[in-house]
Amino acid sequence: xxxxxxxxxxxxxxxxxxxxxxxxxxxxxxxxxxxxxxxxxxxxxxxxxxxxxxxxxxxxxxxxxxxxxxxxxxxxxxxxxxxxxxxxxxxxxxxxxxxxxxxxxxxxxxxxxxxxxxxxxxxxxxxxxxxxxxxxxxxxxxxxxxxxxxxxxxxxxxxxxxxxxxxxxxxxxxxxxxxxxxxxxxxxxxxxxxxxxxxxxxxxxxxxxxxxxxxxxxxxxxxxxxxxxxxxxxxxxxxxxxxxxxxxxxxxxxxxxxxxxxxxxxxxxxxxxxxxxxxxxxxxxxxxxxxxxxxxxxxxxxxxxxxxxxxxxxxxxxxxxxxxxxxxxxxxxxxxxxxxxxxxxxxxx
Amino acid sequence: xxxxxxxxxxxxxxxxxxxxxxxxxxxxxxxxxxxxxxxxxxxxxxxxxxxxxxxxxxxxxxxxxxxxxxxxxxxxxxxxxxxxxxxxxxxxxxxxxxxxxxxxxxxxxxxxxxxxxxxxxxxxxxxxxxxxxxxxxxxxxxxxxxxxxxxxxxxxxxxxxxxxxxxxxxxxxxxxxxxxxxxxxxxxxxxxxxxxxxxxxxxxxxxxxxxxxxxxxxxxxxxxxxxxxxxxxxxxxxxxxxxxxxxxxxxxxxxxxxxxxxxxxxxxxxxxxxxxxxxxxxxxxxxxxxxxxxxxxxxxxxxxxxxxxxxxxxxxxxxxxxxxxxxxxxxxxxxxxxxxxxxxxxxxx
Numbered sequence: 249x250x251x252x253x254x255x256x257x258x259x260x261x262x263x264x265x266x267x268x269x270x271x272x273x274x275x276x277x278x279x280x281x282x283x284x285x286x287x288x289x290x291x292x293x294x295x296x297x298x299x300x301x302x303x304x305x306x307x308x309x310x311x312x313x314x315x316x317x318x319x320x321x322x323x324x325x326x327x328x329x330x331x332x333x334x335x336x337x338x339x340x341x342x343x344x345x346x347x348x349x350x351x352x353x354x355x356x357x358x359x360x361x362x363x364x365x366x367x368x369x370x371x372x373x374x375x376x377x378x379x380x381x382x383x384x385x386x387x388x389x390x391x392x393x394x395x396x397x398x399x400x401x402x403x404x405x406x407x408x409x410x411x412x413x414x415x416x417x418x419x420x421x422x423x424x425x426x427x428x429x430x431x432x433x434x435x436x437x438x439x440x441x442x443x444x445x446x447x448x449x450x451x452x453x454x455x456x457x458x459x460x461x462x463x464x465x466x467x468x469x470x471x472x473x474x475x476x477x478x479x480x481x482x483x484x485x486x487x488x489x490x491x492x493x494x495x496x497x498x499x500x501x502x503x504x505x506x507x508x509x510x511x512x513x514x515x516x517x518x519x520x521x522x523x524x525x526x527x528x529x530x531x532x533x534x535x536x537x538x539x540x541x542x543x544x545x546x547x548x549x550x551x552x553x554x555x556x557x558x559x560x561x562x563x564x565x566x567x568x569x570x571x572x573x574x575x576x577x578x579x580x581x582x583x584x585x586x587x588x589x590x591x592x593x594x595x596x597x
Numbered sequence: 598x599x600x601x602x603x604x605x606x607x608x609x610x611x612x613x614x615x616x617x618x619x620x621x622x623x624x625x626x627x628x629x630x631x632x633x634x635x636x637x638x639x640x641x642x643x644x645x646x647x648x649x650x651x652x653x654x655x656x657x658x659x660x661x662x663x664x665x666x667x668x669x670x671x672x673x674x675x676x677x678x679x680x681x682x683x684x685x686x687x688x689x690x691x692x693x694x695x696x697x698x699x700x701x702x703x704x705x706x707x708x709x710x711x712x713x714x715x716x717x718x719x720x721x722x723x724x725x726x727x728x729x730x731x732x733x734x735x736x737x738x739x740x741x742x743x744x745x746x747x748x749x750x751x752x753x754x755x756x757x758x759x760x761x762x763x764x765x766x767x768x769x770x771x772x773x774x775x776x777x778x779x780x781x782x783x784x785x786x787x788x789x790x791x792x793x794x795x796x797x798x799x800x801x802x803x804x805x806x807x808x809x810x811x812x813x814x815x816x817x818x819x820x821x822x823x824x825x826x827x828x829x830x831x832x833x834x835x836x837x838x839x840x841x842x843x844x845x846x847x848x849x850x851x852x853x854x855x856x857x858x859x860x861x862x863x864x865x866x867x868x869x870x871x872x873x874x875x876x877x878x879x880x881x882x883x884x885x886x887x888x889x890x891x892x893x894x895x896x897x898x899x900x901x902x903x904x905x906x907x908x909x910x911x912x913x914x915x916x917x918x919x920x921x922x923x924x925x926x927x928x929x930x931x932x933x934x935x936x937x938x939x940x941x942x943x944x945x946x
Contacts, residue, residue: 249776278871281864305864329863331898382902424858424905426847427598430819450891450902452859453878458804459811459843466812467819470779480861482874482892488861494808498775509773510801512829512837514678515630515654522627525831529802542799543831549680553731553799556773 249499250472255443258374258416260301261325261346265374265418265476266443271469271501272476273492274445275485276303276329281311284318290485291322297486298493298504301476303327303349312339319344327376334360341367347418349376352405353383361405365412374416377405379432380449381423394423395431399439406440417442418476422449426464433473443475450480457481458491465495503538506593509554510543517545519563519582527586537597541589542571551576559592561585598848599821604792607723607765609650610674610695614723614767614825615792620818620850621825622841623794624834625652625678630660633667639834640671646835647842647853650825652676652698661688668693676725683709690716696767698725701754702732710754714761723765726754728781729798730772743772744780748788755789766791767825771798775813782817792824799829806830807840814844852887855942858903859892866894868912868931880939886946890938891920900925908941910934 257267265272275294279286281304291302302324306312312328319326327347328340332354340348341364348368355361368375379402381394389397398421409417419442421432429448437444448464451457461479468474479491496502510525511517525543532541542560544550547569550562555574562569562576568585570578570592580588606616614621624643628635630653640651651673655661661677668675676696677689681703689697690713697717704710717724728747738746747770758766768791770781778797786793797813800806810828817823828840845851859874860866874892881890891909893899896918899911904923911918911925917934919927919941929937 249779276861276863278862278866279864287864307865311864380902382904383898424903425849426815427819427849430598450858450860450893452857453874455807455839456843456846456857457859458808459840460847462808462811463815463819463844463847466775466815470776470812470816482859482861482871484871485861490804491808494805495812497805498809498812500774500776508801508805509799510806510831511799512625512831512834513627514625515628515636515660516656517627522831522833525802544799549732553729554773555731 249470252472253437255475256415256441258418258443260327260374263300263325269475271474271496272300273298273489273496274301274303274476274478275299275488276305276478278485281305281307282314284314287314287318288321291318291324294485294489295322295324297489299324299485299489301325301327303329305329306336306340309336309339312336312343315340315343315345330355334364337364338367341371341373345373347374347376349378351378351380351383352401353380353385356385358408361408362412365409365414368416369412369414372416374418375409376418376420376445377402378420378445379422381425381428382449395428395435398423398432399435402436403439406442418445420445420447422447424448424450426460426467429464430467433468434471437473444473445476445478446474447478447480452482454481454483454487454491461491462495466499469495469499469501505538506532506535507538507540508532508543509540509557509560511545511553513545517563518565519545519568521545521563524563524586528589531590535593535597539593539596541593558596559589561589598819601821602786604824605764605790607767607792609676609723612649612674618824620823620845621649622647622838622845623650623652623825623827624648624837625654625827627834630654630656631663633663636663636667637670640667640673643834643838644671644673646838648673648834648838650674650676650696652678654678655685655689658685658688661685661692664689664692664694679704683713686713687716690720690722694722696723696725698727700727700729700732701750702729702734705734707757710757711761714758714763717765718761718763721765723767724758725767725769725794726751727769727794728771730774730777731798744777744784747772747781748784751785752788755791767794769794769796771796773797773799775809775816778813779816782822783820786822793822794825794827795823796827796829801831803830803832803836810840811844815848818844818848818850854887855881855884856887856889857881857892858889858906858909860894860902862894866912867914868894868917870894870912873912873935876935877938884942884946888942888945890942907945908938910938
């Protein structure tokens with residue numbers, strides 16, 4: 249893995265992004281922001297599932313004004329997502345938001361941006377310049393490749409903010425297309441010192457959307473690029489958070505709860521391994537400790553192939569072996585495998 | 598994206614792997630290979646869901662002998678997966694398998710390998726040297742890093758085969774750990790000319806397993822490495838095939854059926870977008886054409902953000918716009934959105 253790009257750091261409420269801070273997991277509420285009760289409920293769900301920063305859409309004045317009530321009843325740092333109307337950004341700042349996201353594709357007016365920047369600077373509130381491939385104005389550098397257009401749009405806004413002596417900047421450059429997204433982040437990574445927020449936009453439903461996001465975000469993180477990530481899925485925001493952690497866990501960048509190693513099963517397997525792995529996975533939801541648990545289909549390969557696991561089972565005909573760090577500690581009948589494994593896990597956790 | 602590594606090519610039955618061939622999607626049956634009826638049924642399911650090569654476990658003589666009956670009733674190229682006993686490889690070749698996978702971690706004897714290679718050479722059947730991190734013998738180079746040990750094990754076997762004047766070789770170097778897997782493939786990519794089979798081993802259940810696989814396989818494909826992929830999931834093998842295609846689609850390396858672009862929804866959305874996207878996705882299962890379909894939560898952002906899509910909907914309060922290539926073609930009431938979108942899609946497909 250490429251060593252992580254060194255970025256400046258900034259704080260969104262209590263959370264540090266950039267520098268040598270852990271890569272932060274964000275999501276966004278999907279409730280009507282004006283429905284304060286529903287939004288508070290969803291933010292609390294997000295906090296419970298491990299989200300570290302939450303963004304809320306601010307489509308109108310009432311939504312902006314709701315932020316202060318929402319902030320009073322929740323504890324995650326709150327970012328206001330602003331499109332089209334810079335006055336909503338000013339209201340969101342007044343309401344106490346911990347960060348702003350502006351889309352320069354639809355708030356282009358320099359005077360308006362300057363007013364938002366002045367208000368953010370006064371409160372030391374960071375602003376994300378959130379460029380989306382799809383919302384670049386058609387007349388903005390129409391002849392050059394999309395990734396370069398996205399970067400140029402971001403650089404133009406950064407320049408504007410820097411000229412206003414503002415540097416609490418975070419940048420994102422999202423597209424649905426993975427190679428375009430990767431190229432845009434690669435291009436900007438060497439040009440600016442600011443932390444980068446990664447994401448694949450409009451990635452879709454969980455099945456295809458998590459795969460598209462893992463591919464794009466994974467490629468960038470492996471190159472050392474990225475300080476915070478948001479997986480965009482057409483699903484409950486906790487699905488986004490879970491997917492984000494799985495990406496980070498798969499690259500060893502964050503730990504979180506148990507990791508299940510399980511073999512795909514094959515013609516050698518003599519038990520219903522899929523059902524067993526699902527049952528183990530369900531039971532692991534209650535365990536917080538970052539242990540590695542293996543569920544393997546055959547006794548011969550099992551303990552060896554999963555010797556990395558803290559604890560595991562390898563199933564044979566009518567019975568199975570419980571192993572720890574690749575060494576068999578016990579053999580039990582098939583019908584007792586799940587309970588015996590869970591007993592070992594609870595001993596460790 | 599890095600230009601694809603140039604490998605030699607070989608044929609598994611009717612399918613070409615390597616060279617400038619498309620990246621091939623493989624999976625493995627999870628039935629008892631000796632249960633010929635069940636195995637034939639699953640291979641046909643795999644063929645229907647787009648699998649291009651199927652591997653079957655050959656744990657004993659009866660399984661090896663089943664291959665000829667299985668081959669007679671199915672049309673996917675068949676690879677026999679051999680562990681421990683080289684004689685099963687000889688039987689699988691006699692039974693007509695189109696490829697062999699040997700695990701050098703558990704068939705180490707050079708004389709035995711030589712006998713298998715001679716039989717494969719006579720029939721022009723390729724052999725995959727399938728190294729798994731977990732099954733390297735403990736006494737094999739115990740002091741050097743795991744990825745290097747995996748590569749050395751593969752190189753040792755390759756040398757042995759080359760010395761027997763055999764070069765129908767394919768190589769895999771799988772681990773559960775993504776950075777280890779990526780490093781192993783990177784190390785071997787410049788050292789040998791043969792095609793590479795990519796995978797993350799024992800990746801787990803579909804949720805975490807597809808993410809881990811997409812991260813690892815995606816990183817390698819982006820670097821131009823990989824000629825065929827197998828996603829290992831503790832699930833029905835068609836789930837593996839679907840995940841493999843989603844990885845390839847997300848990098849623009851294969852086309853297959855429609856692609857759904859859908860926004861994650863936010864506080865701006867005024868319809869039940871998640872349910873709508875799921876309904877559209879369900880209906881798209883019957884469409885073969887590789888069209889891009891967008892389901893967007895707001896009219897203001899929607900058509901622009903998804904102007905890449907061939908056709909899409911952007912929802913507002915009580916109504917929505919149907920657009921094609923970013924241009925609104927029609928506005929319809931919310932309850933008619935799904936049917937109106939599907940009518941447009943069927944017009945294109």
